[in-house]
Amino acid sequence: MPAPTALLRRPEEIADAANVPLPTESQDDELLLDAPDAVPSDINAAQPTGDADTEMHVDEESRPRFAPAKNTDGPARVETRKVPIPPHRMSPLKASWSKIYPPLCEHLKLQVRMNVKNKAVELRTSKTTTDTGALQKGEDFVKAFSLGFDISDAIALMRLDDLYIETFEIKDVKTLQGEHLGRAIGRIAGKDGKTKFAIENSSRTRIVLADSKIHILGGFKNIHIAREAIVSLILGSPPGKVYGNLRTVASRMKERF
CATH class of the missing domain: 3.30.1370.10 (K Homology domain, type 1)
Known part of the structure; x- marks a missing residue:
């Protein structure tokens, strides 16, 4: 019984029929060199697959280091x-x-x-x-x-x-009643509000006189300057002396800035 024709063909003829090149010695060497670098599938399965943001890392001093927080769209709850x-x-x-x-x-x-x-x-x-x-x-x-x-x-x-509001009353500085309280408020305001405007312009603040309460809006150091001038007027200092101190303070502020 004759043998099948496929079994009688040589390997070169089978490769030519399938258009597949035969492996050479160099290709075999490359395959052998690349094989040890491949990572087994079981090793990849053993590595953790957690999220990088939730994973905790420890530095050299055993202190935990977390990833920076993500920006949120807005406040978490309505206030x-x-x-x-x-x-x-x-x-x-x-x-x-x-x-x-x-x-x-x-x-x-x-x-x-x-x-x-x-x-x-x-x-x-x-x-x-x-x-x-x-x-x-x-x-x-x-x-x-x-x-x-x-x-x-x-x-x-x-x-x-860096703006704040400070509120205090005249009685916090000195206990005044009746006409004495009215005169103290008048010294702070001045004629047509000139004294109050002078304090505001020199100290770069805004002042509101609400009866016996005084509200000052400005920076921390500016509020301190305006408060010192108002306290001096409440204690009875003449406006001329307060103006002189304000000029000195205003010139120092201009030199500073």
Whole structure:
């Protein structure tokens, strides 16, 4: 019985028929050299496949080192604040409401409403709020307006981080009653408010006289300068002496900046 034709072919003829090149000695050597570098499948399976952000690394001093936190889209929960408005400031609030809510909604991305019944301004964060301190800045802005500051001065609290408001009463400096209290307030204000304006311009602050309470808006050092001048006037120093001290302080501030 004759043998099949496929078995009678030589290896060269089989390779030519299949168009597959035969392996040479050099190819065999390359395969043998690359084989030890291959990583077994069981070793890959043993390696941890955890997330890189949650994985904890330890430095040379055995202190844990975590990956930096990712930026979130906004606050995790909705927070609200209620700022009470004094009765005598409700009318100015209604008149200036069209100028008050745009900075809160557009700049800080807050939700705001005026509660006429409770005489308060309510603030609330939303999904679009990106700044974590937006609620506190909005509260400071509304509170500054409720104390009697202008809107342009109160907006500076939202734009600058080193501004503060300090409040004290005349009786905290010296116990005055009756006409003595009125004269002290008159010395602070001056004729047509000239003394108060001079203190504001020299110390770069804003001052509000609300009866026996005094509110000062400005930087930390500037508030200290304005407070010292007001305390001197309350204790009875003549305005001329206070003006001289303010000129000296203003010249030093110009040299510093």
